[in-house]
Amino acid sequence: MRIILTLLLTSATALAAGATPVLPGYVATYAATFNGMPIAVTRELSRTADGYTITVTAKNWLGNIRESEQFHLDSAGRILIDNYSSQRRFFGVSRRENLVIDRARALALYDAKKKHREIPMRDDYFGPLSYQMQMSRDLAIAQDKYCYQVLMRGKVKDYCFAPTGEQVLDTTLGKINTVQLRRMREDQERETVFWLAPQWNYLLVKLWQKEEDGETYEIVLSDATVDGQHLQGYYSTATDAATDH
Numbered sequence: 001m002r003i004i005l006t007l008l009l010t011s012a013t014a015l016a017a018g019a020t021p022v023l024p025g026y027v028a029t030y031a032a033t034f035n036g037m038p039i040a041v042t043r044e045l046s047r048t049a050d051g052y053t054i055t056v057t058a059k060n061w062l063g064n065i066r067e068s069e070q071f072h073l074d075s076a077g078r079i080l081i082d083n084y085s086s087q088r089r090f091f092g093v094s095r096r097e098n099l100v101i102d103r104a105r106a107l108a109l110y111d112a113k114k115k116h117r118e119i120p121m122r123d124d125y126f127g128p129l130s131y132q133m134q135m136s137r138d139l140a141i142a143q144d145k146y147c148y149q150v151l152m153r154g155k156v157k158d159y160c161f162a163p164t165g166e167q168v169l170d171t172t173l174g175k176i177n178t179v180q181l182r183r184m185r186e187d188q189e190r191e192t193v194f195w196l197a198p199q200w201n202y203l204l205v206k207l208w209q210k211e212e213d214g215e216t217y218e219i220v221l222s223d224a225t226v227d228g229q230h231l232q233g234y235y236s237t238a239t240d241a242a243t244d245h
Contacts, residue, residue, distance in 0.1 A: 021077045023052060023133075026226040028203065031172075032058065032219035041219050043204065045133075051082065054129045063090030069129040079134050081127040081151070099127065099151055110154040117154040126150050131159060135194075136202035139179065146181070160184040161194070169195060169205055172222045173232055178205050187212070200224070200231060 025046050032039040041058045051072025058065045069084040084099040097112040101121060108119040126134055131148040138146050147160040161181040169176050176197050183192040195206035203224065209217045224231045 021073060023047075023073070024201065024227045025052075026203065026224060028224040029222050030219040031222045032217070034060075034217050035215050037062070039219075054133065056129065063088070065089075067129060069127045071127065071130045071133075078123065079126065079130050079137075080123060081125070081130050084127040084129070084151070086128075097153065108151050110151070112154065115154050119151065119154070119156060122149075124149060125156060128152055132204070135161065135181075136196060136204075139181075139196065139198070139202045145184065164193075167195060169220075171205065171220060173224070176205055176221075200226065 023045065025044075027042065027044045030041040030043070032041040037060060039058050039060045041056070043054070043056050045052060045054045048070065051070060053068060053070050055069075056065075056067045065086070065088045067084070067086045070082040071079050072082060074080055080101075081099075082101055086095075086097045088095045095113065097110070099111075100109045101107075102109055103121070106121045108121045108125065110117040110119060126148050128150060131150045134148060135146055142163075145160050145162045147158065150157050150159050161183050164180045164182045167178050167180055169178050177199065178195040178197055179202075181194045181196070183194075185191075189210075189212040191208075191210045193208045194204065196202040197205050203221075203226070205221045207217075207219050211217075
């Protein structure tokens with residue numbers, strides 16, 4: 001836990017000094033299921049020469065998915081998306097989509113097999129992965145809801161989440177304190193719930209999703225390394241948390 005606190009304090013000090021903050025890189029693996037079928041999932045945040053890349057891969061014997069998004073932080077610490085790509089291959093059939101941000105023309109250029117769009121771009125738009133990074137940062141300040149405008153499949157969509165309490169999850173890393181967020185939808189047939197760990201800079205611990213047709217998808221953290229340091233489960237009572245130094 002001290003490792004994560006040190007990283008958070010370093011970022012806070014950089015912001016106070018007017019410097020661009022540094023996000024700690026991580027690699028997290030998850031045990032996942034889709035309608036009961038096992039899937040191997042990995043999420044990774046790494047630094048690049050120009051900023052950061054977050055990558056999510058999921059695969060099993062049926063096929064695989066790879067999503068990748070590049071972004072950078074401005075001097076105020078805001079996340080600014082640079083590009084996003086997705087490749088899906090199941091039963092030998094491939095699908096791809098790409099999103100490139102042209103800031104000189106203030107456009108988001110979306111390209112898929114049968115869809116090509118130019119979307120007027122704003123700095124407060126996020127990508128399909130970077131909005132989750134921003135949500136993890138925003139959770140440090142308690143709010144009634146957390147809302148983001150996300151560039152998704154050639155459109156700008158509103159993603160809003162409401163905190164729905166705290167829960168201790170029992171994982172292969174041990175017991176982990178989490179906060180729970182549920183996506184606010186008009187369509188009540190679909191559900192998305194996130195569980196994130198406050199002591200690990202709100203790293204995703206669990207995600208559960210149900211589609212309109214009843215199909216379900218779940219991932220649960222099985223291993224994680226942050227800035228080269230292997231994480232272990234951390235659980236405390238409210239009293240312990242108040243006295244922990």
